[in-house]
Amino acid sequence: MFKKKGFFYELNKNKIMFLMIAPTLLFFLINSYAPMVGIYYAFTSYDFAGGLFGSPFVGLDNFKFLTQSGILLKLTINTLGYNVVFIILGNAVSIGAAILLSEVRGKLFKKLSQSIMFLPYFVSFVLISVLAFNMFNADSGFVNQLLKSFGLDPVDIYNTPWLWPFLITAFYLWKNLGYSMVIYLASIMGISDEYYEAAKIDGANIFQRIWYITIPMLKSTFIILLLFALGSIMKGQFDLFYQLVGNNGVLFNVTDIVDTYVYRSLKVNFDIGMATAAGLYQSIFGFVMIMTVNYIIKKINDDYALF
Amino acid sequence: MMAYLIIMIFSLLCLFPFLLIISGSLTANESIIRDGFHLIPKVFSLEGYEMVFIFPTQLIKAYGVTIFVTVIGTLVGLFLITMAGYVLQRKDFKYRNHLSFFIYFTTLFGGGLVPWYIMLTTYFGLADTYAVLILPGLMTPFLIILMKNFIKSAIPEELFESAKIDGANDFRIYYSIVLKLAMPGIATVGLFLALTYWNDWFMSSLFINDVSMYQLQYYLYNTINTMMFVSQMATGTGVTLGRDIPTESTKMAMAIVVTGPIIFLYPFVQRYFVKGLTIGAVKG
Numbered sequence: 001m002f003k004k005k006g007f008f009y010e011l012n013k014n015k016i017m018f019l020m021i022a023p024t025l026l027f028f029l030i031n032s033y034a035p036m037v038g039i040y041y042a043f044t045s046y047d048f049a050g051g052l053f054g055s056p057f058v059g060l061d062n063f064k065f066l067t068q069s070g071i072l073l074k075l076t077i078n079t080l081g082y083n084v085v086f087i088i089l090g091n092a093v094s095i096g097a098a099i100l101l102s103e104v105r106g107k108l109f110k111k112l113s114q115s116i117m118f119l120p121y122f123v124s125f126v127l128i129s130v131l132a133f134n135m136f137n138a139d140s141g142f143v144n145q146l147l148k149s150f151g152l153d154p155v156d157i158y159n160t161p162w163l164w165p166f167l168i169t170a171f172y173l174w175k176n177l178g179y180s181m182v183i184y185l186a187s188i189m190g191i192s193d194e195y196y197e198a199a200k201i202d203g204a205n206i207f208q209r210i211w212y213i214t215i216p217m218l219k220s221t222f223i224i225l226l227l228f229a230l231g232s233i234m235k236g237q238f239d240l241f242y243q244l245v246g247n248n249g250v251l252f253n254v255t256d257i258v259d260t261y262v263y264r265s266l267k268v269n270f271d272i273g274m275a276t277a278a279g280l281y282q283s284i285f286g287f288v289m290i291m292t293v294n295y296i297i298k299k300i301n302d303d304y305a306l307f
Numbered sequence: 308m309m310a311y312l313i314i315m316i317f318s319l320l321c322l323f324p325f326l327l328i329i330s331g332s333l334t335a336n337e338s339i340i341r342d343g344f345h346l347i348p349k350v351f352s353l354e355g356y357e358m359v360f361i362f363p364t365q366l367i368k369a370y371g372v373t374i375f376v377t378v379i380g381t382l383v384g385l386f387l388i389t390m391a392g393y394v395l396q397r398k399d400f401k402y403r404n405h406l407s408f409f410i411y412f413t414t415l416f417g418g419g420l421v422p423w424y425i426m427l428t429t430y431f432g433l434a435d436t437y438a439v440l441i442l443p444g445l446m447t448p449f450l451i452i453l454m455k456n457f458i459k460s461a462i463p464e465e466l467f468e469s470a471k472i473d474g475a476n477d478f479r480i481y482y483s484i485v486l487k488l489a490m491p492g493i494a495t496v497g498l499f500l501a502l503t504y505w506n507d508w509f510m511s512s513l514f515i516n517d518v519s520m521y522q523l524q525y526y527l528y529n530t531i532n533t534m535m536f537v538s539q540m541a542t543g544t545g546v547t548l549g550r551d552i553p554t555e556s557t558k559m560a561m562a563i564v565v566t567g568p569i570i571f572l573y574p575f576v577q578r579y580f581v582k583g584l585t586i587g588a589v590k591g
Contacts (some may be wrong), residue, residue: 010401016477017394021406024391027446030431031423032413038422083475097317100310108310116318117579119325122573123566124506126524130562131324133345134331142327145343156490182581231414239509240352243528257581262420267513272421279419286418305409 046070046123048274050063054272067130070262079257079282082165083128083233086172090180091225093173095218099210114185118178125239128171132244136167161254168244170253172237180225187221223304229294233285233307237261258282325570332560333357334552340477348546359564366564368519369526376440376522377504384445384500389493391446393481398464407455412447420552438582439514440522444504450496455584457492458485498576505569527565534558 013020042062044055066072097117104110107144135142136157143167195213205210236257247254247268258278263276292307298305325406331344335352342349349580359366391410395403451544462485470480486493511525534554 005515014400015479017397017400020390020478021394023387024451025406025409027387028410028413031443035418035422035426036416038418038425041422041425079587097314100314101389103310104314105310109314113314115574116583117321118577118580119570119573120321122502122569124508124524124527126508126528126531127328127530127562128507130328132329132556133531134559136325142344142346145345148343174324177317179584181538182584186581186584206574232463247424253551259420264426272425272513276419276421281420283416283419287483290415307408 012052039276039280041272041276043277044273046276047204058273062273063281066274066277066281072278074253075256075258075278077263077286078254079234079236079259082168082236082257085165086237087226087229089169089173090176091222092178095184095215095222098188099179099214101181101185102188102214103206105121114178114182115247117181120175121179122178125243128175128240129243129246132171145248158248159250163253164245164251164255168241171244174239175240182222183225184218188216191217220304227297227304227306228291232286232288233289234282238263254275321422326561328559331554331562334556334559336556339555353552355558355560356564358553359560360558365518365526369521369523372437372440372520373505373523376437376507377501380441380444380504381497381500383441384450385493386487388446388450388496389453389458389485389489390502393449393485394460394477395451396455397477400489407452410448411449428514434514435517435520435584436514437520440507440510440520441504441555443510444500444507452498454489454492454496457495458489461489461492491579491583494579498583500579522566527561530561531558 040053041055043057043059045058045061046055063072101114103112104113133141134146138144138154138156138158141157143157147154155163157167185191189213196209199209199213236259238257238259241255241257242263245251245260247264258281262275262279262282265271265278294306313446326346329345331339332355333351334345334348334355335350336354338348338352353437353580354483358440373389376466394400395407397403397566404567418426426554427439427443428434467480475483476578492577494495506524507522508524508528511520515525518529534552559576
């Protein structure tokens with residue numbers, strides 16, 4: 001402890017830097033580490049009078065209920081399923097859009113379309129729920145008006161569960177396209193023109209240039225984005241799901257993810273023990289997932305590993 | 308040519324829902340109920356906006372709360388994030404990797420929503436305070452890492468060393484070198500923070516019961532749900548209440564009034580966003 005190069009030596013030498021980072025450390029200690037103590041709720045049948053250690057201990061009963069009722073399985077399938085689709089489609093669409101935009105020569109057109117595609121990223125999720133209502137509600141929704149004008153029967157979209165995986169995915173792509181497209185566009189801009197010149201001389205057409213130069217050069221950007229996405233694969237896009245679906249029970253089977261379940265258990269059903277258990281499951285599952293992915297990547301290529 | 312066409316379709320798809328809302332806000336309520344939403348108003352009317360501005364007190368209050376929270380949160384957050392980013396990228400700071408991991412670990416594992424909620428309400432007594440709208444959003448590990456990379460790529464290390472030789476202490480170096488040279492990065496992280504605060508509804512929904520403390524977006528959310536309730540009551544019971552209150556057009560007008568500032572600001576702001584994002588992601 002009191003060796004010359006020990007902790008206190010460092011503390012003294014870099015007093016000011018320690019002071020500068022202290023608020024941040026305190027922030028994470030209070031906001032992230034302290035609540036970990038509350039994981040204990042997952043093993044209790046919470047009662048409001050009892051508080052943290054006054055509630056009766058029930059062991060694994062909460063988990064048993066969640067597993068046996070099939071809730072946990074449903075939540076896992078939905079959460080993972082949506083995220084996998086989001087990652088695959090999200091990257092494919094934004095890479096596609098970035099390549100197209102990079103081929104466009106008109107400056108004004110390029111700027112304008114990029115701005116428009118970025119617009120949805122800036123608006124709130126509450127507005128998204130207004131948008132969705134505007135388009136999909138049974139009586140006055142735009143979609144049904146359109147169907148009617150073609151002489152087709154209107155559809156009560158808010159009562160048709162099988163449509164929602166598509167709708168939620170569409171809204172996800174719509175909102176995030178601009179953001180991830182910009183990142184890919186920047187990587188494309190960073191590719192040296194010499195490659196393209198050389199390919200042109202060799203007689204490669206535009207599709208060959210895209211396939212053999214652009215796409216391989218996007219690999220490292222893709223991997224970074226992929227790693228970030230995998231890290232939060234058990235976390236859902238809570239805002240998106242909650243604002244689109246809300247407390248519409250008809251749709252829960254296909255739209256409920258861990259985050260919306262936990263939020264409802266807390267705000268609507270006051271199921272503290274159950275909600276904590278589901279949250280803990282989410283955390284552990286996600287943690288194991290990241291560790292595994294990181295381990296595998298480290299084996300394949302150390303440069304890309306997260307830590 | 309194909310590229311132009313596809314990009315154009317993408318852009319129109321991005322713009323289209325906004326046009327629907329604008330059109331809805333300018334349509335007479337009865338026309339919405341009778342004819343539904345259309346891209347061009349069938350019966351033009353400003354009654355939705357009139358309704359929004361008849362009792363503007365609540366709306367102005369919500370605007371005030373959101374502006375206050377956004378400004379304070381962004382400034383304080385930036386101050387803390389830049390300091391942390393600076394310290395964590397200093398090569399001669401021995402514990403930088405340990406502390407980075409201390410911060411990063413919180414994205415890997417956490418207590419979850421419920422223990423966090425109980426901690427803040429029961430043990431810190433933050434329910435119904437402005438502090439709870441600001442504090443939890445000040446920092447995220449992602450923004451700290453982003454800032455760390457910005458500073459690392461924007462400022463050569465020799466600059467720190469020469470400043471040290473000239474007798475500047477660490478805070479002085481941070482204050483007079485980092486804050487000036489890392490401006491594009493600071494602008495980007497600041498915009499991220501500001502956007503998150505501005506669009507937040509979740510904090511109000513969890514922690515705020517007092518209507519006069521609602522953030523703008525949660526105020527919108529609540530109004531919409533109340534309107535929905537009113538119009539359902541009206542159709543369900545046959546009471547003509549719904550006829551007097553133009554619920555549908557008011558909802559759309561409210562959405563426009565709440566979203567307006569972002570739409571007007573964003574063409575200017577967007578440039579910095581793109582610039583910052585590209586530095587962070589490409590050099591990452």
